[in-house]
Amino acid sequence: MGITITNISKSFEQVNALNNISFDVKKGELFGLIGPDGAGKTTLFRILTTLLIANEGSATVSGFDVLTDYKSIRKSVGYMPGRFSLYQDLTVEENLRFFATIFGTTIEENYDLIKDIYVQIEPFKNRRAGKLSGGMKQKLALSCALIHKPDVLFLDEPTTGVDAVSRKEFWEMLKRLQLKGITMLVSTPYMDEAALCDRIALIQDGHILEIDTPEAIVNRYPKTIFNVRAHNMYQLIDSLKSYEHQYSVYPFGEFVHYSDQRNDFNKEELRQYLRSKNLSEIHIEKTQPTIEDTFMELAK
């Protein structure tokens, strides 16, 4: 009885934010909505949390219809909208107590649910929320969204603008929460986080590109990808892009992900070519595609 989304479309004035979106989130699943800014993630979240009405289509959350049963949904979901919407001038503890109270519960009642998260910020419980760093605000916002033991948790870009360490810790917390049976729909622009979800939906410009488990999506990548490295990244990219057989050339950290148009691609040929372009320390090796590769391929 998780989340069902059927043919949802939404437009604002002239912009089509969402185009015929359909997918389901199973109960207890950790589902990722992966896509860049402007893809439509926030709009979809707002429709599911009953804050906006779709132009077309229908959706249910925990079995309740978002249109006719919105009150029931509002009582039972946890929502963490973008920008860590906390009360900046209330302390950590006051924030938590406030959210507990308006949901008709107390901090003590569901403390075990948030304990792992809250202990990290508890030393600061009397500090104003506005004076916390990004990672801390994130943890507090999550605690506030969980304090009433929701069935479904909506997290809209909870890791945006936060450093890599906090991001990692945050996802570890989500994994632990999943063990407690909470259904979670998380949106993020960070493709590497996609791998941590049970299933993901890739979304761009209001369209779903693909929905499946991260492994399945990656396995469907049509081409073989090679990690290529040389002594100068910029020149390498330039050279590869002017190579007549290139299919895709994308920098990925210290390597460039290269795929060739031909199926019987010969590494040595490429190596010669690169040498002729005055590149040295050349390294070419087959590698696994990532979600990001798939995304870029689908978004083309």
Place this chain on the structure above:
Amino acid sequence: MNNNKVIEAQKLSKMFGNFTAVNAITFEVEKGEIFGFLGANGAGKTTAMKMLIGISKPTSGKAKVAGFDVFTHAEDIKKNIGYMSQKFALYDDLTVKENITFFGGIYGLSRVRIKEKSKELIDDLGLQEVASQLVGSLPLGWKQKISFSVALLHEPKIVFLDEPTGGVDPITRRQFWEMIYKAADKGTTIFVTTHYMDEAEYCDRVSIMVNGKIEALDTPKKLKEQFKAESMNDVFLKLARNPSPSISKGNGAKTAVN
């Protein structure tokens, strides 16, 4: 004075009352370098950057940016650098052309020069179709690219980029970095902060701030060797632990980024 160094910082510090946000950092950046400035939230990155771009006065230490002293010639610094941030990019309710003209004016470019640069920019980015459209109607990725070019209008020696690719789609992100490479190739120094660890790999050298201090500074390759890590992500995880609950160090303090 060595002309090759675009940034020279010696024991640069910033204190807010009892709290030390930036603790005596010392480093140099050379001309044409792509320098990555990393750190966890609350580590002091933003505060350090504000001092370097001349909008915050250091408490102690010395620093020169583009040859100008940050204490005595902050205004000259501002004139000789480019700055781009996610928050302060372009005016949404002006067109692309109007934005370029406006910022060109602010940087003191002559009308003729603005016209030249405007055409160059629009051609380079292929914006002919949208040049007269309001910037607010453009996708984020385009805005970031235009923003970057605008920061380079007056051909500054060094450009400071504050998380320029946050939330941008992966293809545009790479196009953006190609623009960075091009600019560095032409001799512009790039000082960039980012939360994307793969972008850290694109830099010539990277520094990582932890609790106000620079705990690591080297090329990505050497850092990975030093910390026995497979990727910059791992280096970062090993080094920049999230501000731990030792209140006396003032951790968990407010950063302007958030």
Place this chain on the structure above:
Amino acid sequence: MKRFIGFIKKEFYHIFRDRRSLFILFGMPIAQILLFGFAITNEINNVDIAILDHSKDATTEEIINKISASKYFTIKQMVTRETEIASVFQKGQVKAVLNFEKDFSKNLIKEHKATVQIITDATDPNTANTISNYVNAILKQYQKQLNKDINILYQIIPETRMVYNPELKGVYMFVPGVMTIILMLVSAMMTSISITREKELGTMEILLVSPLKPFQVIIGKVFPYIFLSIINAVIIVLLSIFIFNMPVQGSLLLLGLESVLFIISSLALGILISTISASQQTAMMISLMGLMLPVILLSGFIFPISSMPYLLQVISNIIPAKWFIIILKGIMLKGVGLQFIWKETLILLGMTVFFIALSVKKYKIRLE
């Protein structure tokens, strides 16, 4: 219920932790009342006047003495020729010139009438009016004194008495007006800002996706301001009683109840404003421009409604402040009871109910 109380608690935290709102809530009203009370007075004191006395006899001397002795006037100089009058005004040295005709005493005795010209500088028409009234009063007094001894029959001598405010004390007029404005501004503006702040910060989203019912949110937002506005009203009344010596003639209880009614109507307006504003700044601007300005101009606070063009008079009827000022003046200055102001009270009540209903209807339960 507990939810509701939790919500109200939070609202109080916000108010007391934001120095700016505290300043507006308490500092501004006090400052305004004091400023208005002391600085803007309609009365006159030590006004410089000049005298042109063509007669220079016993009568004119007596009159001049009376004028000089009053605290309202200071005789700055004696003018000797008519031609000097223009220059003395031009130089701005005096605000009025009294011109006694030749043979003043003789004419008074022989023909039972003498003329004195009161020339006032009407670039400030209000003051000019007041000056001429005061001089007239002094003259009439003197005339009465003269006539005591002489038997003149059937003389109808108009007597003007300024009832309730014999000295035309400015404060009496301003305290009700300023009180109205402050209560309205503080209630409407602060409420609208408080609600739009939630929208701006994004916390409104969370409040919506929660079991809190819309009316709980509205009442919760409004409740602290009712409370604080009442405190403000009390402070203003205390200030006017003890610092301006303007006592409240009527029932304090009635004053309190009517004030609460008006406060609620302003709060409802504040909620309405918040439903059409997306940002705090917009809310503030609308409150200031859309409420304060019309209230100052059309409520009878400064400019009498009866002297306005008909259309404006009609418009002024829809401004709650207008009715409240009438009520306030009634209770504070005239000391009347409910039986004399029931009509205005009913109108105000009707308006309040209307605003509340409208704002409840317009309150958005969704983001669009």
